[in-house]
Amino acid sequence: MLKPLGDSSILVQLGDEIDSALNQRVHTLDALLQSIPTVIETVPAYCTVLVHYDPLITTYNQIKNRIEEKISQLDESTHRPSRRLEIPVLYGNASGLDASTLLSTSFDLVAATLGLSPSELIRLHSEREYTIYMMGFTPGFPYMGILNEKLTLPRLSTPRTRVPAGSVAIAGSQTGIYPVDSPGGWHILGHTPLKLFDPASETPFLFSPGDIVKFIPTN
Numbered sequence: 421m422l423k424p425l426g427d428s429s430i431l432v433q434l435g436d437e438i439d440s441a442l443n444q445r446v447h448t449l450d451a452l453l454q455s456i457p458t459v460i461e462t463v464p465a466y467c468t469v470l471v472h473y474d475p476l477i478t479t480y481n482q483i484k485n486r487i488e489e490k491i492s493q494l495d496e497s498t499h500r501p502s503r504r505l506e507i508p509v510l511y512g513n514a515s516g517l518d519a520s521t522l523l524s525t526s527f528d529l530v531a532a533t534l535g536l537s538p539s540e541l542i543r544l545h546s547e548r549e550y551t552i553y554m555m556g557f558t559p560g561f562p563y564m565g566i567l568n569e570k571l572t573l574p575r576l577s578t579p580r581t582r583v584p585a586g587s588v589a590i591a592g593s594q595t596g597i598y599p600v601d602s603p604g605g606w607h608i609l610g611h612t613p614l615k616l617f618d619p620a621s622e623t624p625f626l627f628s629p630g631d632i633v634k635f636i637p638t639n
Contacts, residue, residue, distance in 0.1 A: 430470075450469050456486050460472045502631060510613075512639065548567075551632055555628075574592065586616075
């Protein structure tokens with residue numbers, strides 16, 4: 421489904437759920453769309469791609485036809501190669517985060533809520549490879565999935581006013597890392613020393629949509 425947004429954007433929707441295979445199609449289509457000369461920028465998400473185009477050199481119908489052409493090529497296209505990144509994580513309160521600030525959602529409380537031992541929680545979170553579905557709500561925040569169903573927890577009913585940069589967290593069926601100090605309502609499991617966002621760099625983001633992430637415990 422194609423839907424116009426404003427006078428210079430089109431939203432391409434390939435589905436309506438969080439699904440790894442569907443998201444792979446999104447990233448494959450995203451790569452195809454970037455080859456259209458009149459496309460300025462594309463923004464892939466869970467099941468959609470937002471396409472920004474130049475209305476001064478193309479019309480809505482023209483860009484719509486080009487997008488539909490690329491969609492028709494999806495099944496014949498090879499998937500875009502994914503980068504694989506290993507992310508070191510120090511799990512638990514030993515991560516150096518402020519234990520008083522995170523008391524209500526500490527690693528130990530998450531383990532107890534899920535009925536898991538600390539070692540089992542670490543194993544279940546770190547044994548999988550996760551696909552980055554999309555980037556959101558702060559610069560460089562990766563939404564990744566899918567978690568083992570034993571780790572599924574709803575978001576906090578009241579988000580924290582500050583989550584330290586580098587915090588590795590889970591919510592629903594997803595996991596993520598806070599790239600900067602920010603408010604947030606996910607359950608924190610640990611911390612990574614890596615810098616996810618550097619606005620002064622030529623490549624400011626560590627991650628890109630479609631990357632594959634493996635967490636490496638450093639405890």
